[in-house]
Amino acid sequence: MVEYDDKIVRWFMGAAVFWGIVGMAVGVLVALQLAFWQLNFGTSWLTFGRLRPLHTNAVIFAFVGNMMFTGIYHSTQRLTRTRLASNFLSWVHFWGWQLIIVGAAITLPLGLTRSKEYAELIWPLDIAVVVIWVVFAINFFWTLAVRNEKSLYVAIWFYIATIITVAMLYIVNHLQIPTSWLHSYPIFGGVQDALVQWWYGHNAVAFFLTTPILGIMYYYLPKAAERPVYSYRLSIVHFWSLVFIYIWAGPHHLLNTALPEWLQTLGMVFSIMLWAPSWGGMLNGLLTLRGAWDKVRTDPVLKFFAAGVTFYGMATFEGPLLAIRSVNALSHYTDWTIGHVHAGTLGWNSFMAAGMFYWLTPRLWGTKLYSTKLADIHFWIGMVGILLYVAAMWVSGITTGLMLNSVTPEGVLAYPNFLEAVNSVRPMQHMRALGGALFLGGFFLMAYNLFRTIWAGQPVTTVIEVPAEERRVQEGLTLWQSIFNPPVIYSTLIVVFAALWGFTGQISATIAFVLMIETALVAMIHLSISGARWSDWYERLLESWLPFSVLTLVAVAAGGMIQILPLVYSKAAVDYEKAAQHVYTPMELVGRDIYVREGCYTCHSQMIRTLVGDVLRYGPSGRLGESVYDFPYQWGSKRTGPDLSRVGAKYPNIWHFQHFENPRSTSIGSNMPAYPWLYHQDADVAALPSKVRVLRSLGVPFPERTDEQLRAAFEAQGKEIVADLGKAGIEISPNREVIALIAYIQQLGKSPAAAPAQAAAR
Amino acid sequence: MKDSQQYDPDKLRHHIYDGIQEYDKRMPNWWLFTLYGAIVFSVIYWGYYQWAGHMQPGYVRVEKQIEEFQKSALAGGAAPSAIQLWNMSRDPAIVESGQKIYMTNCVACHGQNLEGGIGQNLVDATWVHGGTPTDIYNTITKGVLDKGMPVWGPVLGAGRINDVVAFIISKNPTIQQPPEM
Numbered sequence: 001m002v003e004y005d006d007k008i009v010r011w012f013m014g015a016a017v018f019w020g021i022v023g024m025a026v027g028v029l030v031a032l033q034l035a036f037w038q039l040n041f042g043t044s045w046l047t048f049g050r051l052r053p054l055h056t057n058a059v060i061f062a063f064v065g066n067m068m069f070t071g072i073y074h075s076t077q078r079l080t081r082t083r084l085a086s087n088f089l090s091w092v093h094f095w096g097w098q099l100i101i102v103g104a105a106i107t108l109p110l111g112l113t114r115s116k117e118y119a120e121l122i123w124p125l126d127i128a129v130v131v132i133w134v135v136f137a138i139n140f141f142w143t144l145a146v147r148n149e150k151s152l153y154v155a156i157w158f159y160i161a162t163i164i165t166v167a168m169l170y171i172v173n174h175l176q177i178p179t180s181w182l183h184s185y186p187i188f189g190g191v192q193d194a195l196v197q198w199w200y201g202h203n204a205v206a207f208f209l210t211t212p213i214l215g216i217m218y219y220y221l222p223k224a225a226e227r228p229v230y231s232y233r234l235s236i237v238h239f240w241s242l243v244f245i246y247i248w249a250g251p252h253h254l255l256n257t258a259l260p261e262w263l264q265t266l267g268m269v270f271s272i273m274l275w276a277p278s279w280g281g282m283l284n285g286l287l288t289l290r291g292a293w294d295k296v297r298t299d300p301v302l303k304f305f306a307a308g309v310t311f312y313g314m315a316t317f318e319g320p321l322l323a324i325r326s327v328n329a330l331s332h333y334t335d336w337t338i339g340h341v342h343a344g345t346l347g348w349n350s351f352m353a354a355g356m357f358y359w360l361t362p363r364l365w366g367t368k369l370y371s372t373k374l375a376d377i378h379f380w381i382g383m384v385g386i387l388l389y390v391a392a393m394w395v396s397g398i399t400t401g402l403m404l405n406s407v408t409p410e411g412v413l414a415y416p417n418f419l420e421a422v423n424s425v426r427p428m429q430h431m432r433a434l435g436g437a438l439f440l441g442g443f444f445l446m447a448y449n450l451f452r453t454i455w456a457g458q459p460v461t462t463v464i465e466v467p468a469e470e471r472r473v474q475e476g477l478t479l480w481q482s483i484f485n486p487p488v489i490y491s492t493l494i495v496v497f498a499a500l501w502g503f504t505g506q507i508s509a510t511i512a513f514v515l516m517i518e519t520a521l522v523a524m525i526h527l528s529i530s531g532a533r534w535s536d537w538y539e540r541l542l543e544s545w546l547p548f549s550v551l552t553l554v555a556v557a558a559g560g561m562i563q564i565l566p567l568v569y570s571k572a573a574v575d576y577e578k579a580a581q582h583v584y585t586p587m588e589l590v591g592r593d594i595y596v597r598e599g600c601y602t603c604h605s606q607m608i609r610t611l612v613g614d615v616l617r618y619g620p621s622g623r624l625g626e627s628v629y630d631f632p633y634q635w636g637s638k639r640t641g642p643d644l645s646r647v648g649a650k651y652p653n654i655w656h657f658q659h660f661e662n663p664r665s666t667s668i669g670s671n672m673p674a675y676p677w678l679y680h681q682d683a684d685v686a687a688l689p690s691k692v693r694v695l696r697s698l699g700v701p702f703p704e705r706t707d708e709q710l711r712a713a714f715e716a717q718g719k720e721i722v723a724d725l726g727k728a729g730i731e732i733s734p735n736r737e738v739i740a741l742i743a744y745i746q747q748l749g750k751s752p753a754a755a756p757a758q759a760a761a762r
Numbered sequence: 763m764k765d766s767q768q769y770d771p772d773k774l775r776h777h778i779y780d781g782i783q784e785y786d787k788r789m790p791n792w793w794l795f796t797l798y799g800a801i802v803f804s805v806i807y808w809g810y811y812q813w814a815g816h817m818q819p820g821y822v823r824v825e826k827q828i829e830e831f832q833k834s835a836l837a838g839g840a841a842p843s844a845i846q847l848w849n850m851s852r853d854p855a856i857v858e859s860g861q862k863i864y865m866t867n868c869v870a871c872h873g874q875n876l877e878g879g880i881g882q883n884l885v886d887a888t889w890v891h892g893g894t895p896t897d898i899y900n901t902i903t904k905g906v907l908d909k910g911m912p913v914w915g916p917v918l919g920a921g922r923i924n925d926v927v928a929f930i931i932s933k934n935p936t937i938q939q940p941p942e943m
Contacts, residue, residue, distance in 0.1 A: 075780075078779075078780040079779050079780055081780070149779065151777050151779075153777075153779040153782065154784075219780075219782070222782045222783075223780075223781070223782065228774055228782070228783035228784055228785050229782065229783070229784040229785065230785055230787055231784075231785055231786060231787040231788070231789060232775055232784045232785070232786040233786055233787075233788075233789060234787070234789045235784075237789060237797075241797070256820060257820075258820075258821070261811075261812070261817045261818075261819060261820065262812055264820075265807070265808060265811055265812050265817065266808075268807075269803075269804035269807055269808060270804070272800050272803065272804060273797075273800045273801055273804050275796060275800055276793060276794075276796040276797035276800055277797070279793060279796070280789075280793065280797075283790065283793060287787075407831070408919065410919045410920070410921055411831035411832060411919065412916065412917065412918060412919030412921075412922070413917060413919075416867060416917045416918050416922075417866045417867055419866075420866065501813070502808065502812065502813070509813065513809075513813075609820075610819075610820030610821050610823060610824040611824060612824060612827050612828060612831065615824055615828055616828070616831075616916055616917070617917070620821075620825075621820065621821045621824055623821065649907060650907075650912050651880075651910050651912065652880065652909065652910025654880055654910075655871065655880050655910060658880065665870070666870045666871070666880070667870060668866075668869065668870060728880075
């Protein structure tokens, strides 16, 4: 007898619905803030820069996280015919995760952030995330180890890939050195930080928002459709190609920037190769519905699944498209990217979640769904919401992209004022907020519907009979047998030769290229001769959880190592391309941390791309050397406002002083929030010594100074700026945060070697 | 993958997982084509640009493009003379266009009525950086970075700067008509 633990499933589901509402509500608020700046309310903890990270973290880690745990814990028990290994670990996982979310919801609005997208949480919370993730992993793999079902179903493959890869990504991107209990600097700076961040950021989408949901699709979709899965071999091919290729695509977030060309090219070609593996998942889902399409009309669960999988296909076609260099020149930094992400998160994640909740709730509480009609209404409201949202973002992104890049025949910008572009898409911002609000409304209907269903039912305990001879299965393969096998050896050889071809001198590269092609041919011939034996080997691999997990880890680790290690070890980074960075003064460093705290990177980039439009608007394109001392990097990913990397000394201090207090006084029509608290809060000078100490240990050449000297330098620079402001009749203490922020802004672009280049391009 | 002789696409696999069964159907050909096609494309793309060295660093590429632009911009002719600017300031169409440009780019610092603010007053008789039409043109084009006046030349371009200068002249009664050349 095996009694499944469904209590934990019920709790995770409740948490997912709750945090889903919270996260999406914050999303609607930040969308409205872009349209109506007044909704920033002039309070620090409600400004866009602090709430946007709260929105992304809440919907990714709180909503999809809890939804993923619901689906994984429910389906894994059934697919292995085993109760979860440890009640204790399950509940530590549940409450640990919820506490982390509460911690995030408190710290992010307070401005406690690392400013790395989807990795903003401060270091104590990061450690908690790792601990809880490891608890989850132990609970999951322990369950696999004591399972009563010999072979691992495809859903489990995707869960394994999720758990392993998220752990790897999360740990590397969160390597950091604390300066206090609430603040730290990442150990990577500048381009290294950018690369690690997008290796993580892109694959958070891949392994947090995609693979677990594919696993969930493979369990719940055939269950709900009562049809066999379309193709086992398609599962194999798309699983392995997906996990191997996905990890390489991160640099497509940095196209046309200062990132070395070879990395940009890798990011682009791997994104294009990712198209088919992604569609493999969509095809296996949609083709499983063959013979069940009549049910899609009546069953809300299948309706959500069919639409969700279709949106997955749409988003994974758009992704490779946006990763093409020339398309990216138009789309990057615009709303198009935001629309793309939401096609995935609203269309794929939230619809798959809704389908799963509607399927689970009646079964977990032994009753019928309260109202099919309400679920249908939810579906259509949600669908209209997504379409409005995505269409608005397409129009807005393409419009602003074209306007900002467009150059007159005279060789100057057609729209020199950035705000012209921002304000030309105002109606789209309203439409997007409406779309988001509709989607949230649909989600409320679901919450009500589920609540009424639960109210009418009673928690069900599921017990199954497992015959004694089927218990505690033996592993099919040893680790050795799983690695020394033709499929693994051939794949490894091809990747090694490909890497040698890509990264070595002409002669060895040519040899490697020939060997790569030859190995591929030999492998194909071998496959056609002994395909059956390979297939038997794979069947036995599926009976071995540990070897399977190790092979998955190898597949996902390859890409990251080849891309990241060369940059980490190239210590020539300091004057990349003959452009060194100015070392911050104490006051500038304090100002920079205020810039980070306020989430300025959510709207402003600090990377002028190698595009004519960018160079004409902002000055010479960014060089790697110019951000080597930036821990964390601030290249940004979205321009709701202009690029700031060379804005220093462009305007007088008084301009910035008035601008932060009321952006519309200097930039008519701006939707930037006002920052009144910077004018009465004192800058955190006390933290300077430990910050400087940590940065020095990371290689930033700050001159050696005592704590008193640091303070004195800070005060001297503050007095200078205040004296300058005094000429315009302003009186303010030099310790106020706004003064430090102005000091930081005014040095942007002040790179010793870049200055002559800048003059030449003018 | 089974031997082709005994392969039957409609056969269900022997495993059943919690009631879920699996076919082992052939992968759609068009899908395999996109998979292999993308891989072949990637090999060729990498081979051409990275291996054979046809990829220049981005900053070199963009500098060349900018150079081209500047050549064609310079071909547009020399800076306008003082009298040309003055004459433009008597042309209502040009002044109106200048006003529009002023209102989006200059108004924040120089004021709704050119009365000044962060920037200088433009309707009085004081000209810190010179008050002839040519001086005004140069100040806008090259900026006065020390005083916080940005460089507008590459941003607005000569055409739009002419219009703004015309607008300013039309608003400031102290500027004298320059002698005919």
